[in-house]
Amino acid sequence: MNIDAIKNGIVIDHIKAGGGMSIYNFLNLGVLDCSVALIKNAQSTKLGKKDVIKVDRLLDIDFHALGFIDPNITINVIRDGVRVEKYHPDLPQRITNILKCKNPRCITTTEQELPHIFVLTDEENHEYRCVYCESKAPGL
C-alpha cells in the first residue's frame, strides 16, 4: 500500500523510527476493520529512518493529541485520492485521559471517576503537569 493507493484515509508520516507502535496503540487502530499499514524504519531524507501509518478510512479523531507523543509527525488527510490537508499537530494545551497521574497523593488515585487532565506548563521542554496536584506528567 502506498499513499496514492488510499482513496479516503489518513497518512501519519514522519513518525520517529520506533514510535509507530505507540501511536498505533494510542489511536487504538487494532480495532479497525479497514486496511491499516504500520511501516517501520522507512527511508526518510529528513529523518534517515521513520515510521509511517496509513489508514484506509477517514477517522473522526483529534490528531492534535498526537503532538504530545511526537510533535514532529505530519498528518495527511486524503479525500478522493487527493491530499486535502497536511499539518503538524501542535503540542496540545491540555490532554485528557491519555495519561494517568502517578503521584500517590493525587486525588485521582482515590476518586476513580475523575478525568486525568494534564496541562502544558513548559512548551520548550514539552512539560505537562497534572491539573489537580501539579505533578509532572509521566511518559507514555
Place this chain on the structure above:
Amino acid sequence: MRSIISITDLSPEELGALMATADDIIARPQEYAERMKHKKLATLFYEPSTRTRLSFEAAMYELGGQVIGFSEAASSSAAKGESVADTVRTISCYADIIAMRHPKEGAPMVAAMNASVPVINSGDGGHNHPTQTLADLYTIKREKGHLDGLNVGVCGDLKFGRTVHSLIEAMSRYDGVQFTMISPEELKVPSYVKQHLKNRQIPYTQTTDFVSALPQIDILYMTRVQRERFFNEDDYVRLKDSYVLTPQMLTGAKEDLIIMHPLPRVNEISVAIDRDPRACYFKQVLYGKYMRMALILMLLEEKR
C-alpha cells in the same frame, strides 16, 4: 462566584486589598461584628487540624456568621466512600462557603469544580495552603512594613512543606525578593518550584548549612518535618531533627530578623526562642485569623 485553591488565584492587588481589610478589622472590629450574619461556613476537614480549622471558625464567628462541618474523614460520609464531588454538592445546599482540608492533592479543586458556593483550600496534602500564605504575607507586612526587597529564608522540609511552596510563589511576585533554601538533600524544594523561580529570574540559593546562611536572612521561615508525609518511618526518624533553631544560632542573625513558623512546632524551634522579640509565630496565628476574615468577606460579598 469564585474559589481560592492556590495563592495565585489572588492578584497582588487583591492581596493588598485583603491586607487593608485586615488592618481595618483590627482597627474597627465592631464594624465587622455582624457582616456575615445569617451566613454559614462549612469546615470540611478530612484530616486533623487545630489552627486552621479553629481559625476559620473563629473568623466566621467574629463576623457574626455560623459554622457547620466535620473535623475528620471518619465522621463524614467519606468513610462510607462518598466522593468529594458528591459531598460538596450536598454541603452547597447547607452552607454559603466551604473551607476544605484534604490529604489528597487537588481535592479542593475537585470540590470547587462541583460546589455551587465558594471553596477555600485549607490545605491539600503537600500541595497548597493559600490561607496560611495569607497569614504569612500579612505577618511580614505587619512586622517589616513592606513585602519587597527581602531575603526570605525557608528551612526544614522544603519538599513536602506546602506552606513553603505557597510562600515562595507569593513572595516571588514582589520586587527585589530573593530566597535562601535550607534543607537536607532529601527534602529540597521540588523542581517545579525552582523552575518557576528560574523562569522569573528570581535569585535563590540552596544550602544544607543553616548557621552560615542565617546572617543574610530577613525572614526566617521554619518548618516541621511532617511524619504524615512519609511512607517510610525510618526516613522520617532520620530527617526529623535536621535543623533545630537555638538562641546561640541567632547570635549572627540580623537584629530585625523575623522568625516565622506555620505551626505546630515540634523540635525545630527551641522554646527559649519564644522570648526573643524576633519570634513572630504566635502573632502569625492571630494575623491568620484576620486574613481569613478578610477572605470570607471578599468571597461572599463578591458573590452577592
